[in-house]
Amino acid sequence: MQQQWYQDTAVNSLGQNLHFYMETIEVSRLTGLAFYTAGEKRYKGERFYWQNREKTMTLVGLGHAYTIQSETSQHRFDEVEAKWRSLTKNGDIQQEQPPILFGGFTFDPQHQIAGEWTGFPDAFFALATFQLVIQQDKAYVNLHTVTTEPQTEEQLQVLRQERDTLIQLAQETMITMYAKPEIIHYFEPHKEAYLASIDQVTALIKEKQADKVVIARSLALQFQEPVSTSQVLAQITEEQPESYLFGLEHQQLLFFGASPERLVKVQDRHAFSSCVAGSIKRGKTVAEDEVYGQRLLNDAKNGGEHQYVVDMIAQTFQENCLDVTLPSSPTLLKIRDIQHLYTPVEGLLKEGATILQLAKSLHPTPALGGSPRQAALEAIRQYEPMNRGLYAAPIGWVDAQGNGEFAVAIRSATLLQDKAYLYAGGGIVADSEAQAEYEETLVKFRPMLRALGGQLHD
Numbered sequence: 001m002q003q004q005w006y007q008d009t010a011v012n013s014l015g016q017n018l019h020f021y022m023e024t025i026e027v028s029r030l031t032g033l034a035f036y037t038a039g040e041k042r043y044k045g046e047r048f049y050w051q052n053r054e055k056t057m058t059l060v061g062l063g064h065a066y067t068i069q070s071e072t073s074q075h076r077f078d079e080v081e082a083k084w085r086s087l088t089k090n091g092d093i094q095q096e097q098p099p100i101l102f103g104g105f106t107f108d109p110q111h112q113i114a115g116e117w118t119g120f121p122d123a124f125f126a127l128a129t130f131q132l133v134i135q136q137d138k139a140y141v142n143l144h145t146v147t148t149e150p151q152t153e154e155q156l157q158v159l160r161q162e163r164d165t166l167i168q169l170a171q172e173t174m175i176t177m178y179a180k181p182e183i184i185h186y187f188e189p190h191k192e193a194y195l196a197s198i199d200q201v202t203a204l205i206k207e208k209q210a211d212k213v214v215i216a217r218s219l220a221l222q223f224q225e226p227v228s229t230s231q232v233l234a235q236i237t238e239e240q241p242e243s244y245l246f247g248l249e250h251q252q253l254l255f256f257g258a259s260p261e262r263l264v265k266v267q268d269r270h271a272f273s274s275c276v277a278g279s280i281k282r283g284k285t286v287a288e289d290e291v292y293g294q295r296l297l298n299d300a301k302n303g304g305e306h307q308y309v310v311d312m313i314a315q316t317f318q319e320n321c322l323d324v325t326l327p328s329s330p331t332l333l334k335i336r337d338i339q340h341l342y343t344p345v346e347g348l349l350k351e352g353a354t355i356l357q358l359a360k361s362l363h364p365t366p367a368l369g370g371s372p373r374q375a376a377l378e379a380i381r382q383y384e385p386m387n388r389g390l391y392a393a394p395i396g397w398v399d400a401q402g403n404g405e406f407a408v409a410i411r412s413a414t415l416l417q418d419k420a421y422l423y424a425g426g427g428i429v430a431d432s433e434a435q436a437e438y439e440e441t442l443v444k445f446r447p448m449l450r451a452l453g454g455q456l457h458d
């Protein structure tokens with residue numbers, strides 16, 4: 001076992017001195033899910049889970065050493081960045097396993113509708129007390145504490161014992177597949193309003209008030225009994241291996257999902273994003289799948305929806321990065337239930353540009369908001385009868401050295417004990433049809449519905 005220590009002080013927004021202490025150990029035989037599950041008794045409501053698309057990084061947090069929540073909705077990206085930089089001394093922590101801040105920004109602080117998201121902050125991030133990182137076949141657990149009084153050696157010893165207990169519990173835990181939860185009620189809360197909104201939005205687009213607007217809706221499930229959060233994360237890990245997997249707890253709520261879409265990644269100042277927009281279902285045979293794929297690649301409506309996203313992300317990269325590269329035409333991104341048009345974008349961060357600044361400029365891309373951005377957001381506020389919360393918004397992590405990754409939180413759902421709310425939407429352009437859009441949302445609900453034991457539509 002390897003150990004490293006770091007101890008420092010920072011000042012919080014109340015002017016109090018903060019004592020930041022961390023240490024790292026290397027551990028063996030540990031899966032992310034087992035560690036998450038080991039925190040069930042003591043840290044429920046204060047856990048998170050993340051795996052990148054490539055499965056080269058797993059991150060799990062148990063307990064809150066420090067949380068950052070926005071106090072001003074207009075400056076939430078800047079605020080999170082400033083508080084994190086202040087705690088981590090502007091990236092001065094040169095630890096091999098740096099502390100990681102994990103969380104998300106809500107889709108639109110100006111669109112508040114009472115429901116499952118009531119009381120959720122516009123930005124919510126946590127530095128875990130016990131942070132597991134699995135990378136390159138090695139697993140590390142960091143212990144973090146941030147306190148106004150320095151920690152005594154005895155207090156640290158208690159935390160080390162707690163860490164060791166969690167590790168042992170995780171090493172003994174076998175995650176078996178549970179029986180899927182029993183759904184007793186399945187309903188589509190705003191089906192009529194959703195169908196009407198597609199017609200209202202296409203009319204607005206024909207009047208040239210916007211070019212594209214993404215409209216979403218939810219699906220609500222009532223279960224026989226409270227559903228285990230470990231169970232749903234185990235299900236998506238099993239069923240959606242080709243996506244970003246995420247779970248973020250906030251009190252009683254678990255927001256989780258399996259998204260194919262990267263908003264932004266930064267590694268050693270190299271920045272990456274992806275344009276994912278334009279969809280068609282998967283075929284039942286290889287030949288049929290190929291036919292659908294070719295149809296999508298050649299479809300003008302989907303191509304148009306995709307191009308708005310490419311133009312906006314490419315422009316944001318031109319403003320923030322050097323050496324921007326992107327292919328001239330999209331390829332197909334195939335995931336279990338659906339295929340999308342896909343264009344990756346890369347660049348080298350300019351001086352002063354950061355992952356959180358890039359996330360701030362990119363969110364929401366026209367794949368989730370529309371184009372032009374302000375007109376699309378206003379149309380969503382006017383016609384979409386739900387609060388998106390973290391759905392379609394940035395979720396992910398940033399470390400003390402400015403590396404990090406945010407996915408776009410689509411193919412996602414909220415679990416609140418014995419209730420779940422699933423979210424899905426699609427890009428609306430002038431020639432969109434309400435029924436076809438409705439059916440596309442059914443396909444997009446599938447991953448979360450399957451994980452929650454629901455019936456699949458064809």
Ligand SMILES: C=C(O[C@H]1C=CC=C(C(=O)O)[C@@H]1O)C(=O)O
Binds near residue numbers: 214278340411
């Ligand atoms: C808004 C969603 O998907 C977006 C991402 C990919 C393709 C999309 C589309 O084809 O409409 C959407 O822009 C969703 O899954 O809820």
